[in-house]
Amino acid sequence: xxxxxxxxxxxxxxxxxxxxxxxxxxxxxxxxxxxxxxxxxxxxxxxxxxxxxxxxxxxxxxxxxxxxxxxxxxxxxxxxxxxxxxxxxxxxxxxxxxxxxxxxxxxxxxxxx
Numbered sequence: 001x002x003x004x005x006x007x008x009x010x011x012x013x014x015x016x017x018x019x020x021x022x023x024x025x026x027x028x029x030x031x032x033x034x035x036x037x038x039x040x041x042x043x044x045x046x047x048x049x050x051x052x053x054x055x056x057x058x059x060x061x062x063x064x065x066x067x068x069x070x071x072x073x074x075x076x077x078x079x080x081x082x083x084x085x086x087x088x089x090x091x092x093x094x095x096x097x098x099x100x101x102x103x104x105x106x107x108x109x110x111x112x113x
Contacts (some may be wrong), residue, residue, distance in 0.1 A: 004066035
């Protein structure tokens with residue numbers, strides 16, 4: 001499940017930590033609780049879905065579904081607006097100019113005595 005959410009760009013751990021911060025949990029518990037929570041959920045997975053074949057199908061389905069969904073999201077993402085022609089010409093002329101030399105060059109390393 002965490003891998004599928006990560007493929008979609010959703011950070012489950014960040015949501016958990018933000019929720020813990022909102023409740024007023026101390027920082028050291030915010031570091032410990034998500035790890036313990038994920039460990040407990042991983043151990044309970046065998047109890048919730050006892051059939052190993054079904055668990056594997058669910059896991060594969062979640063990963064494949066999240067990959068397909070992320071590809072579809074990237075495909076339908078709107079393209080960024082292009083800058084007006086005046087700005088494009090101006091930025092091209094800015095790039096063509098050579099960079100100015102630095103005012104003073106500092107020597108590297110320790111000062112020689």
